[in-house]
Structure formats: structure tokens, C-alpha cells
Amino acid sequence: MPVARRELRTIDARVRAGTDGSEASPDAELARQDRANQDLIRLHESIAGLLAARQQWREAYAHLRSALDLLQRDREAPEVPEQFRREVDQLRREHAEACEQSIRDSLTDSYNRRYLDQRLVSLLTEQNIGSDGLSVALVDLDWFKQVNDDYGHLTGDRVLKRVAKLLRVDLPDDAFCARYGGEEFVLVLPGLDDAAALRIAEAARARVAEFPWHTIVANLRVTVSIGLAESSPPPPPPDDTHSPAMTPAERQLLRADDLLYAAKRAGRNAVAYCEGGTVRLAGDADNRRLDPSQLAM
Incomplete structure (x- = not known):
């Protein structure tokens, strides 16, 4: 090129x-x-x-x-x-x-993994130079295999397309949505503080949950779980033999994946984030019980 x-x-x-x-x-x-x-x-x-x-x-x-x-x-x-x-x-x-x-995913018209990898590295490099925040939200459709099994893959494709559109609604100008693979998407949110990024992630989750999915197939219900890794991830612990070899982009995506897993364990249809070293759930999900082993990060 x-x-x-x-x-x-x-x-x-x-x-x-x-x-x-x-x-x-x-x-x-x-x-x-x-x-x-x-x-x-x-x-x-x-x-x-x-x-x-x-x-x-x-x-x-x-x-x-x-x-x-x-x-x-x-x-x-x-x-x-x-x-x-x-x-x-x-x-x-x-x-x-x-x-x-x-650089586009042919099914959902979101950016693809290639663009995500390149742009995330570029943004993290810019972050090291400047002071802007950079948050990453890893989004996974809940029970998507069951959607494919119950309604077929054509319906599953329609669901993926619609979820991608819902995730892109009201994103700031510099933010973007990329398909990470399968039923996973990533929202990259540069230039925002943690509170603003959390509001966007929670709004995206609610938008998917509130969409009238029955207009696609009767009795269909779709939700997403989200792990939100804030803009300034802590350095790896001294005894961590794997993280030092990882790039900052890989490390932030891994933290988002850990938080996504916490949201899944807490009952799905939730946004998990880290505040002061403690894992929290956003919005109405905040009163759910988290696995004690996942409370600290």
C-alpha cells in the first residue's frame, strides 16, 4: 500500500x-x-x-x-x-x-483485528508522549453459541451485525469499534477519563439489552458482558515472568479480558471495571455478588 x-x-x-x-x-x-x-x-x-x-x-x-x-x-x-x-x-x-x-470486517463493517492491533499500538505510543487517557472495553455476546444452536447461523450473523451497530452509536470522534474475533468486539476509547469511558461502556451494554430482539426472531434475547481496562494499567508485578514480554497493547487487552471474565462470573449482562485495585460492576449490576477471588487486581 x-x-x-x-x-x-x-x-x-x-x-x-x-x-x-x-x-x-x-x-x-x-x-x-x-x-x-x-x-x-x-x-x-x-x-x-x-x-x-x-x-x-x-x-x-x-x-x-x-x-x-x-x-x-x-x-x-x-x-x-x-x-x-x-x-x-x-x-x-x-x-x-x-x-x-x-481494514474492515466484512460481516459487521466494524474495523478488523488488523486495524485494531495497529491503531492500538499507535495510540498507546501517543499516550506515552502525551497525557490523554486510553481505555479499552472488551465486549462479548452472552450465550451466543446457544443463539446459533437455537436459531441458526444466519440469525447469528444478523445478531452480530446489529450488536456492532449498537456498539458504534454515540461513540466519540476518536473512538472506534473493532471485531476482535467470533462474537467479541473491542471499543477503543482514547482521550477520555475513566468515568467517561465507563459511561460509554455501560450505555453500550444497556443499549444491547434494551433492543427489541423479538423483531428479528420471536423470543430472542441478547445481552453482552464487558470488561473495561482503564487508561493507565499498573506495571506487572516483579514476580510476573510473562507480562514483561508483552506489549502495552497486549497487556491492556489481557486486563480487559480478565475483567470481562469477572462480569461473566457475576451473572453476565454487566460491565466490570477496576477502581482503586478493586473489581466493581457498573450500574444496576453493582449490587451483585462478585467472586471473592476476583475482587482484587
């Missing part, structure tokens, strides 16, 4: 260089057109490779066909450079769409 971006910039520069109002010799103009032609061929091939990697064979073939047509095109085509400009604009749009599709 970086190669394709560089080629786009190169083509743009060369097209613009040929439209600045200056006179060019016929040989120089022909050489410029030939360079622009070769740039377009490389860009078509780059996008074709990206599409082929995602098994979008028809679209990949179309770009390879365009590259072949450019190779066979008459060097004295009169429509240059206006035709190049139009084609660059079209390729820029297709390239942007291909980049966006490569």
Missing part, C-alpha cells in the same frame, strides 16, 4: 508539472507522457495485487486489463494529459476504497 501511495503522488506531480502553462519541446512532452504512462501501469498493478490478496479476482483482472491496455496504447494519443488526470482521480478513489475495505 505505501508503494501505491508513492506512485499516486508521483503521477499527480507529473501531471501537474505538465499543466503549469509552460511550453515544452515535443521530445520532452513525449518523455513526460511516457513516464506518466508507466506510473499508471505500476499503480494498476499495485491495486490489482491488493485486490487479488483479498480474492477479489474480477476487480483485480480489470486493473490488470487496464495495465495491458496502457502498454499497447499509441504513444501519440492526443488526449494526454487530461485523460491521465481523470484516470488518476478514478484510481485515487478506488485506491482509497480498497484501503478502507482492507
